[in-house]
Amino acid sequence: MYTQSFSVPDGTEDVKSVGLKAIPKALNAQDADLQAAFDARIDADGRIEPREWMPEAYRKTLVRQISQHAHSEIVGMLPEGNWVSRAPSLKRKTILIAKVQDEAGHGLYLYSAAETLGTSRDQMLDALHTGKAKYSSIFNYPTLNWADVGVVGWLVDGAAIMNQVPLCRCSYGPYARAMVRVCKEESFHQRQGYEALLVMMQGTAEQKAMVQDAVNRWWWKCLAMFGPPDADSPNSAQGMRWGIKRISNDDLRQKFVDATVPQAKVLGVTLPDPDLKWNEARQAHDYGQIDWDEFWATVNGNGPCNKERLGARVKAWNDGAWVREAALAHAQKQQQRQMKEAA
Ligand SMILES: [Fe+2]
Numbered sequence: 001m002y003t004q005s006f007s008v009p010d011g012t013e014d015v016k017s018v019g020l021k022a023i024p025k026a027l028n029a030q031d032a033d034l035q036a037a038f039d040a041r042i043d044a045d046g047r048i049e050p051r052e053w054m055p056e057a058y059r060k061t062l063v064r065q066i067s068q069h070a071h072s073e074i075v076g077m078l079p080e081g082n083w084v085s086r087a088p089s090l091k092r093k094t095i096l097i098a099k100v101q102d103e104a105g106h107g108l109y110l111y112s113a114a115e116t117l118g119t120s121r122d123q124m125l126d127a128l129h130t131g132k133a134k135y136s137s138i139f140n141y142p143t144l145n146w147a148d149v150g151v152v153g154w155l156v157d158g159a160a161i162m163n164q165v166p167l168c169r170c171s172y173g174p175y176a177r178a179m180v181r182v183c184k185e186e187s188f189h190q191r192q193g194y195e196a197l198l199v200m201m202q203g204t205a206e207q208k209a210m211v212q213d214a215v216n217r218w219w220w221k222c223l224a225m226f227g228p229p230d231a232d233s234p235n236s237a238q239g240m241r242w243g244i245k246r247i248s249n250d251d252l253r254q255k256f257v258d259a260t261v262p263q264a265k266v267l268g269v270t271l272p273d274p275d276l277k278w279n280e281a282r283q284a285h286d287y288g289q290i291d292w293d294e295f296w297a298t299v300n301g302n303g304p305c306n307k308e309r310l311g312a313r314v315k316a317w318n319d320g321a322w323v324r325e326a327a328l329a330h331a332q333k334q335q336q337r338q339m340k341e342a343a
């Protein structure tokens with residue numbers, strides 16, 4: 001997983017001024033040449049690689065976006081990890097463990113991609129642990145029953161795929177390459193969730209009701225995952241110009257709605273939106289109003305599980321201190337031994 005457009009400002013930044021404002025006003029002659037070469041590469045749909053010159057604002061935007069993405073992957077392990085010990089069968093447990101483990105891997109690729117931009121893992125994790133860095137708002141909601149695990153796979157991973165497939169064509173090479181593998185794994189995540197729900201929908205009336213209840217609770221939050229409407233999304237234009245973002249928040253959201261409606265029909269669930277209907281003229285579905293106040297409240301730390309999620313990450317970091325210390329001591333010992341042998 002997961003994105004929420006990955007362009008929400010982190011805690012230390014001003015919501016309206018991030019992005020465009022960060023572009024330097026005046027460049028010296030050498031920088032102007034480098035900037036021109038960079039612009040030409042972007043215009044030709046080329047890739048930018050770690051050691052190449054890039055505008056500071058481009059670097060800063062990528063560090064924010066890729067680190068938010070990495071944080072989302074590892075925080076995203078928590079709502080589902082919570083169900084590993086309670087999965088209803090060995091088969092479901094195996095699938096869920098594999099999925100949660102994939103998310104850890106996604107976090108690691110993404111931290112590595114962000115490190116190529118000159119930021120350290122410790123800096124990124126410190127920003128997460130002190131509450132400065134954002135992660136996807138979707139993980140601040142609880143997974144109340146087993147159907148939630150299926151719905152998270154179907155809808156949350158489904159929304160993540162919509163968002164992440166265009167990132168495979170992102171202008172920054174390491175981010176784009178990481179996304180290719182991530183998207184393949186997300187596809188498995190989405191299918192396992194959908195298949196788990198299909199089985200439940202062939203079960204008892206109580207199981208069917210559980211699925212419908214989970215869909216009701218997650219649907220609107222998944223639509224909000226695509227980020228604020230284009231008109232209120234200050235970073236989008238610059239992200240598009242730089243080839244980081246390829247499709248706008250509203251267009252991605254529309255694609256997700258149009259893809260999900262027929263899947264809901266096959267599954268036999270109702271999507272909880274009375275305004276959801278096919279619009280013949282637009283050849284797309286109309287849908288109702290998203291509660292953006294709730295979205296921003298959750299992004300800004302006041303969702304139902306924000307404190308729990310952050311607390312779990314900080315505890316894991318503190319509990320792992322002895323492992324980091326032991327690994328460092330071992331590496332130092334090895335180094336000393338090698339130096340002694342070489343002397
Ligand atoms: Fe993921």
Ligand SMILES: [Fe+2]
Nearest residue numbers: 001157186189
């Ligand atoms: Fe996933």
